């Protein structure tokens with residue numbers, strides 16, 4: 410029996426992870442489950458899985474959590490430091506599935522324990538970049554990529570040498586607005602932007618998928634996880650989301666990973682790593698799928714991948730600024746306060762305006778940069 414903590418247990422990745430745990434109860438003991446404020450759902454999960462502790466990041470939700478846990482004997486805690494302490498509890502595997510840079514501090518706490526982290530929370534790695542990868546090396550921690558593309562690349566790299574890689578190709582579905590023209594994109598509503606054709610995900614990543622910023626963040630994520638050089642990482646639009654990514658080697662062989670558009674597949678690969686486990690997925694039916702198609706990304710209509718590539722090339726503070734500006738912009742779009750096309754425009758302005766600060770050297774400096782950028786972008790919106 411192995412122990413597991415799930416940060417962001419009430420979200421989409423959290424639910425997919427717990428679904429797999431539910432099917433294999435005898436293999437796992439749950440240590441910590443966390444949420445932001447969804448106390449009822451968190452308490453129900455903590456009871457179902459017999460967690461040691463349930464934590465809400467938002468301390469104001471702790472009374473509700475305590476109430477919902479009643480006399481279950483499960484510890485309840487709330488607030489930023491409680492979240493960090495829960496992430497630092499010893500566990501064989503920590504699933505990092507909080508959305509946004511809010512997940513960075515708990516991920517770093519898990520890394521500092523030298524544990525194995527199944528990382529879904531790409532924003533944390535994009536913001537902290539080298540600071541995080543250096544901490545992973547220093548503490549001899551292990552990062553297993555949950556993101557379906559990076560999990561695919563990880564699988565395609567197995568048994569090969571990174572120096573033999575000619576190119577890594579990230580596939581992108583193109584999102585629900587892939588075929589829309591500029592005028593339609595300008596008028597896209599939050600409901601239209603989150604209606605992803607292939608994947609069922611949380612609201613923030615669904616919008617990122619529609620703007621293609623998700624692929625931009627993944628480009629930076631891939632750069633940190635698989636250091637082949639930025640010019641060896643490509644993006645191709647593949648609307649069917651059957652091929653999750655590919656690795657091409659210098660001998661001309663390209664290895665691809667295929668599977669259903671269901672996060673339980675890459676999550677299962679992390680849970681069982683380096684072995685394999687059963688999932689409830691139907692076998693891949695290629696004749697039923699028929700045709701797989703590929704397109705070059707259109708960076709005129711969807712500039713986010715260009716912005717992310719430029720931020721990665723600039724390095725230093727740029728990726729953290731890109732991520733923080735995007736988080737603010739997506740929240741404003743979901744709240745109906747800005748247009749869909751304003752998201753990338755705002756990120757571009759955040760990167761252009763003001764002198765970018767020097768590269769953050771420590772985890773505390775990454776958090777400061779994230780906070781300062783959020784404040785700067787919020788001020789830009791208020792002045793507009």
Ligand code: NDP
Pocket residue numbers: 416417418419420421422423443444445446447448466505506507508509511512529530531532555556557608609610611612613614672
């Ligand atoms: P969801 O929005 O569905 O869930 C987010 C989780 O994080 C919830 O448990 C939520 O708690 C918690 N949370 C939200 N804000 C905070 C905060 N400020 N502090 C602490 N916890 C917080 O997100 P997803 O599951 O879709 O995505 C999670 C991460 O995984 C993201 O980084 C995303 O990019 C990545 N990812 C997701 C995929 C997917 O298929 N969904 C695929 C690949 C990567 P509460 O319920 O209380 O709000």
